[in-house]
Structures are given as structure tokens and as C-alpha cells.
Amino acid sequence: MSHQYIHIEDSETLELREAGDLSCAGDEVVIDVAYAGINRADVLQRAGFYPPPEDASPVMGLEVSGTIRIAGEHSGFDTGERVCALVHGGGYATQAMAKAACTLRVPSAVDIKVAACLPEAFLTVWYNVVVRAGLKNGETLLVHGGTSGIGNIAVQLGKAMNCRVIATAGSSDKCQLLADIGADLCLDYKKAPLSEQCLEHGVLGGVDVVLDMVGGDFEQFNLECLAVDGRIACIGLMRGGQATIDLTQLLMKRATLTGSTLRRLTHEEKARCFREVDQQLMPLVESGHVRPLIDKTFDLRDAFAAQTYMSSGAHAGKLLLSCR
Numbered sequence: 001m002s003h004q005y006i007h008i009e010d011s012e013t014l015e016l017r018e019a020g021d022l023s024c025a026g027d028e029v030v031i032d033v034a035y036a037g038i039n040r041a042d043v044l045q046r047a048g049f050y051p052p053p054e055d056a057s058p059v060m061g062l063e064v065s066g067t068i069r070i071a072g073e074h075s076g077f078d079t080g081e082r083v084c085a086l087v088h089g090g091g092y093a094t095q096a097m098a099k100a101a102c103t104l105r106v107p108s109a110v111d112i113k114v115a116a117c118l119p120e121a122f123l124t125v126w127y128n129v130v131v132r133a134g135l136k137n138g139e140t141l142l143v144h145g146g147t148s149g150i151g152n153i154a155v156q157l158g159k160a161m162n163c164r165v166i167a168t169a170g171s172s173d174k175c176q177l178l179a180d181i182g183a184d185l186c187l188d189y190k191k192a193p194l195s196e197q198c199l200e201h202g203v204l205g206g207v208d209v210v211l212d213m214v215g216g217d218f219e220q221f222n223l224e225c226l227a228v229d230g231r232i233a234c235i236g237l238m239r240g241g242q243a244t245i246d247l248t249q250l251l252m253k254r255a256t257l258t259g260s261t262l263r264r265l266t267h268e269e270k271a272r273c274f275r276e277v278d279q280q281l282m283p284l285v286e287s288g289h290v291r292p293l294i295d296k297t298f299d300l301r302d303a304f305a306a307q308t309y310m311s312s313g314a315h316a317g318k319l320l321l322s323c324r
């Protein structure tokens with residue numbers, strides 16, 4: 001028996017290759033992958049800008065859904081169970097290995113395709129919005145990149161927490177999509193400066209938490225839109241890693257600027273967050289209160305085309321690879 005995976009030949013060439021069956025340690029599982037989620041980090045990895053940690057698989061892919069093929073003896077899982085998992089690389093494949101602590105059972109009401117949208121977004125949103133930025137029920141949350149795979153989950157979590165949610169996107173169609181998933185105020189950042197739009201809607205200076213995946217020249221706006229004691233969680237740099245900000249605003253508002261990258265969290269931290277999202281977020285998907293946006297599904301062998309589509313920015317919602 002063997003399994004297939006996507007090999008990075010060079011930044012412009014991906015190949016479908018074969019290797020032997022995977023095995024795992026007692027606290028791990030091997031998953032027959034149904035779907036793999038595509039993330040920006042994969043595109044950066046292919047381009048050579050985001051080398052995987054030394055102990056990670058060199059194969060792209062950070063999240064999968066599927067069924068348990070091998071359950072390690074201390075994993076707590078059984079063969080055949082439907083799961084989704086955050087993997088330490090290796091998701092673009094027909095088999096993937098995951099730590100049991102980073103694997104979630106998929107309730108029967110949740111489609112296995114939907115489940116592939118969850119691990120990376122659940123962890124990123126929970127860790128940054130709730131754990132680091134401390135979003136509380138009823139506060140105001142601003143999400144940049146609201147229709148992204150990460151952003152749409154943040155918008156819906158904010159609504160599930162009875163927060164007022166403001167979201168940004170780069171077109172009127174994407175803003176409509178944000179309204180459809182419950183955002184209270186949708187701002188097209190290409191239409192007019194965001195500070196002007198927030199002033200017009202009376203929300204400038206009223207935001208408690210910003211989930212920021214763009215950085216760059218939006219950082220000053222993030223500070224301006226914050227309320228006193230507001231928090232900014234930076235998770236991405238779509239507009240660049242350099243920013244000029246007025247530190248006076250930081251002082252006057254007692255603001256907190258924090259950030260993180262999931263890949264650098266310890267296994268223990270990931271495992272702790274996974275227990276929390278299993279209890280707090282999976283039930284929201286099971287009950288239909290959170291419905292991940294899915295844009296398009298590609299065949300595993302078409303991973304390059306899928307990533308090219310992501311780079312174009314035309315998508316709204318998650319991109320997936322079908323790996324069966």
C-alpha cells in the first residue's frame with residue numbers, strides 16, 4: 001500500500017508523488033484524508049518565504065479532515081472515527097499524521113468537508129481573539145479580511161458572543177457576503193479610508209478588539225478605531241510588516257498590541273486550545289450557528305492551481321483540496 005502527497009519541486013512546480021503508508025506513535029493518529037484546507041502559509045512555503053519548523057513534515061498543509069486509519073494506543077481514538085486535525089505539515093496528501101491532542105471528533109451533523117475548514121481557523125481565532133485579546137460578550141470586534149478562511153470564522157464567533165462585529169473586505173460583493181454571515185457593519189477598504197468610514201458610522205474610537213491580518217499602513221487605523229483599553233491581535237501582514245504608528249494613541253488609550261503565529265506555539269499550548277475549541281466552538285458548528293464559508297474545492301493534484309487562485313485574491317471563504 002502507498003499514499004500520495006504533493007511535493008514542492010520548486011516554487012513554480014508541484015508534483016503528485018507516492019510514498020509508503022504512514023505510521024504513528026502511541027499519542028498520534030494517521031488519518032485517511034478526505035479534505036485538506038489551503039492556507040496562506042502554504043503559498044508562502046511554496047515560494048520559500050515560510051520554511052517549516054525543523055521537526056515538521058516538509059509537505060505543505062496544516063489541516064485535514066477524514067477518518068482515522070491508525071489510532072495510536074494512547075490516542076483515545078478508534079479506527080474509522082470521523083475527525084479533523086491540525087497537522088505539523090503534511091496535509092496535502094491522502095494520509096496525514098496528527099497528534100491526538102490536536103485532533104477533534106467531527107459530530108455526525110457536521111459535513112466532513114466543512115470540518116476541513118475548522119482546525120486552523122478555530123485555533124487562530126480562539127487563541128488570538130479570545131485568549132490573547134480577551135474578547136468578552138457584548139464588546140465590539142473589528143475583523144480585517146472578513147471573508148478569508150480565518151476572518152469569516154472570527155465574524156461568526158463574534159456574533160455568537162453577542163458582540164457588535166465590524167468587518168473589512170476589498171469589494172462590495174465581499175461586503176454583502178459579510179452582511180449575509182451576520183456582520184453588523186461591512187467596510188470596503190478600497191472605497192474610502194477606513195477612518196473616514198468608521199467616523200461616518202460613529203464607531204471610530206469604539207472598537208474593543210481588532211483581529212488584524214493585514215498590518216502595514218492599516219496599523220495606524222487600528223489604533224485610531226480602538227476604544228480605551230482596546231486590544232489589537234496581529235496575525236498576518238497582507239499589507240506589509242512595516243508600520244508607522246502614533247504611540248500617543250497607544251498611551252492615551254492604554255491599548256495592547258499583540259500578535260502570534262500558530263506554527264510557533266508549543267504542542268502543549270495547541271493541545272490546551274484544542275480542548276477549549278472542542279468545548280466552545282465545535283458545538284456552534286454542530287448547531288449551525290457557525291457555518292464556515294467555502295469558496296471552491298480542487299483535486300489534490302491541482303494544488304498549484306488552487307494556490308494560484310488564492311494568490312489572485314478572488315476567493316471569498318475557504319479553499320479546499322479533495323484528497324480521496
Ligand SMILES: NC(=O)c1ccc[n+]([C@@H]2O[C@H](COP(=O)([O-])OP(=O)(O)OC[C@H]3O[C@@H](n4cnc5c(N)ncnc54)[C@H](OP(=O)(O)O)[C@@H]3O)[C@@H](O)[C@H]2O)c1
Pocket residue numbers: 038039040041120124144145146147148149150151168169170171174189213214234235236237238239260261262263310313314317
Ligand atoms: N498568525 C497565525 O497563526 C495565522 C494563522 C492562520 C492564518 N494567518 C493569516 O491570516 C490571514 C488569512 O489567512 P487565510 O488562509 O484565511 O487567507 P485568505 O483566505 O487568502 O485571506 C487573506 C485575506 O486578506 C485580505 N487582504 C489581502 N490583501 C489585502 C490588502 N492589501 N489589504 C487589505 N486586506 C487584504 C483579503 O481580503 P480581500 O480579498 O477582501 O481584499 C483576504 O480576506 C493571512 O494573512 C494568514 O497569513 C495567520
